Amino acid sequence: MAYFRDQMWSILFASLLTVLLMWIVYIVMGMVHKLVITPLRIKRIMNRQGVKGPSAYWVLGNILEMVKINRAEAEKDMKTGDYDIMSHVQPYEAQNCQAYGTMHMWWFGWQATIRIASLDLIKQVLAKDVFTTPQIQFQFLSELLGKGLITTEGEEWALHRQIVNPAFHQEKLKAMVPIMEKCASSMANEWEEKVKHGGGCVELEVSHYMANVTADIIAHTAFGSSYEKGRKVFEHQLSLFNLTFQRFKFLTIPGYRILPTPLNIKILMTQIRISRSLKEIIQARKYVVNMTKNASNGNDLLGLMLTATSQKTQDVKGGKVHFGMQQLMDNCKTFFFAGYETTATLLTWTMMLLASHTTWQECARAEVIDVCGDGDHPFNADMLDKLKMLTMILNEALRLFPPVVDQTKEVVMDVKLGDLDIPKGSTLYFPRLSIHHDPELWGTDVHEFKPERFVNGVAKATKHPLAFMPFSFGPRFCVGQRFAMEEAKSILVVILRRFRFQLSSNYRHAPCFRGTLKPKYGVSVMLESL
Numbered sequence: 023m024a025y026f027r028d029q030m031w032s033i034l035f036a037s038l039l040t041v042l043l044m045w046i047v048y049i050v051m052g053m054v055h056k057l058v059i060t061p062l063r064i065k066r067i068m069n070r071q072g073v074k075g076p077s078a079y080w081v082l083g084n085i086l087e088m089v090k091i092n093r094a095e096a097e098k099d100m101k102t103g104d105y106d107i108m109s110h111v112q113p114y115e116a117q118n119c120q121a122y123g124t125m126h127m128w129w130f131g132w133q134a135t136i137r138i139a140s141l142d143l144i145k146q147v148l149a150k151d152v153f154t155t156p157q158i159q160f161q162f163l164s165e166l167l168g169k170g171l172i173t174t175e176g177e178e179w180a181l182h183r184q185i186v187n188p189a190f191h192q193e194k195l196k197a198m199v200p201i202m203e204k205c206a207s208s209m210a211n212e213w214e215e216k217v218k219h220g221g222g223c224v225e226l227e228v229s230h231y232m233a234n235v236t237a238d239i240i241a242h243t244a245f246g247s248s249y250e251k252g253r254k255v256f257e258h259q260l261s262l263f264n265l266t267f268q269r270f271k272f273l274t275i276p277g278y279r280i281l282p283t284p285l286n287i288k289i290l291m292t293q294i295r296i297s298r299s300l301k302e303i304i305q306a307r308k309y310v311v312n313m314t315k316n317a318s319n320g321n322d323l324l325g326l327m328l329t330a331t332s333q334k335t336q337d338v339k340g341g342k343v344h345f346g347m348q349q350l351m352d353n354c355k356t357f358f359f360a361g362y363e364t365t366a367t368l369l370t371w372t373m374m375l376l377a378s379h380t381t382w383q384e385c386a387r388a389e390v391i392d393v394c395g396d397g398d399h400p401f402n403a404d405m406l407d408k409l410k411m412l413t414m415i416l417n418e419a420l421r422l423f424p425p426v427v428d429q430t431k432e433v434v435m436d437v438k439l440g441d442l443d444i445p446k447g448s449t450l451y452f453p454r455l456s457i458h459h460d461p462e463l464w465g466t467d468v469h470e471f472k473p474e475r476f477v478n479g480v481a482k483a484t485k486h487p488l489a490f491m492p493f494s495f496g497p498r499f500c501v502g503q504r505f506a507m508e509e510a511k512s513i514l515v516v517i518l519r520r521f522r523f524q525l526s527s528n529y530r531h532a533p534c535f536r537g538t539l540k541p542k543y544g545v546s547v548m549l550e551s552l
């Protein structure tokens with residue numbers, strides 16, 4: 023009997039060992055494929071077609087030199103009024119363009135990155151939804167957002183988009199304009215107090231206020247009456263962003279994420295805190311709707327998503343995709359991540375431009391007062407639609423200082439783009455900032471602030487329809503584009519009607535990349551009440 027039992031244990035042990043060995047072989051083979059075979063293949067195919075780039079270290083790629091060069095340039099300031107910012111914000115890329123041409127490649131860790139500057143090729147890629155988010159960026163984003171609109175692909179993404187789209191419909195957004203106005207007015211009241219105490223004129227760093235007011239607006243429009251709790255969630259999300267950003271450069275090291283380092287533990291704890299708070303908000307909303315037998319879940323983004331889905335499941339080719347509590351939470355995180363800093367950055371740069379070009383500021387003010395009335399006169403979405411000059415100014419700010427400076431897509435199968443063979447596993451990189459600053463597309467005055475170039479609409483402002491794409495293009499274009507423009511206009515209407523401002527002599531012009539395109543030292547203006 024004992025012999026039989028020993029035999030059983032030996033067989034069990036041998037089986038477990040075999041499974042373990044097979045698993046290790048599988049992992050090792052996967053790594054070899056990812057870190058050796060695929061990079062070598064990509065390099066061979068691209069070099070054969072004449073696409074070259076700087077030599078790179080194995081696994082680390084060009085990250086170290088890229089960080090070094092970009093960091094050294096970021097230490098410097100630019101001359102105020104100089105909007106030719108490409109070689110300051112992306113010096114490594116600018117240097118490679120000089121050395122290897124506008125189409126070249128570099129290695130982000132083990133990820134081969136191919137710079138595509140041709141708008142026709144970019145159009146081909148963005149028009150189809152067959153390319154995915156590159157793996158390293160995907161890891162970073164999914165830690166931050168879970169599985170929301172930004173971090174899903176294929177049919178799962180289509181279901182998310184179908185559910186989220188109605189919440190951003192023009193009619194729904196109309197109802198959000200008064201909320202935007204209210205948040206902006208409360209910021210303006212605070213400014214008014216400062217001006218009063220400052221004897222009629224005060225120096226103000228606006229980026230901090232723009233961040234606060236956009237966070238307030240997204241918390242109100244996403245969570246309605248649960249706004250304060252929502253605001254707390256967003257604060258945690260901001261710390262999570264900073265923590266994951268610190269870890270970003272280590273993501274090329276396989277397995278780094280699961281090591282129990284203090285940073286990794288902090289990230290995990292913050293993620294748990296965010297999920298717990300969001301779950302509470304959503305459950306409280308469902309409870310109130312059930313108790314009051316209310317037919318509507320509310321007109322905020324959360325309510326609109328709740329209405330669009332009640333644990334919606336859709337059959338797809340490979341099985342079922344599901345939209346439930348987790349997906350709702352992940353999309354709330356997504357709205358904050360995608361909508362907060364981008365819009366705050368747009369507003370900060372617009373304030374810098376209007377403070378530097380006061381004639382445009384006066385013209386914009388005259389239009390605002392003409393269309394929306396002066397002082398605290400309430401305004402609505404229809405009025406915002408009529409603000410043609412303000413739209414031109416915002417477009418020019420988005421062109422010169424696009425908050426999202428570039429975009430990447432991973433190629434999931436070998437494809438042909440124009441005459442070029444692009445191997446599976448490579449990442450295509452679209453240089454939005456460089457396209458927005460290309461003299462061949464915009465003319466010799468490309469680096470000047472000239473809102474009048476948009477006077478006949480976006481299509482007539484440039485030589486190619488894709489030369490201006492701050493919100494991207496194709497099926498995955500920004501779902502919050504209209505929201506962002508309504509929000510930016512609402513805030514500017516409130517400011518322009520109540521204040522006049524000029525650039526402070528303390529302003530240091532240092533655009534830099536920190537997730538979005540930011541002014542490194544903020545934007546200081548001298549502010550006075552009208």
Ligand code: HEM
Nearest residue numbers: 171357360361364365368426492493494498500501502506
């Ligand atoms: C000035 C403000 C904004 C800019 C410049 C901007 C820009 C962009 C860009 C370039 C993309 C495409 C990213 C990619 O595919 O890699 C994008 C996607 C997205 N944006 Fe925005 N955005 C802004 C505001 C907003 C706002 C206010 C929201 C929501 C409240 C939002 C939500 C989203 C979402 C959910 C996506 C992913 C769409 C999808 O994959 O289907 N954005 N945005």
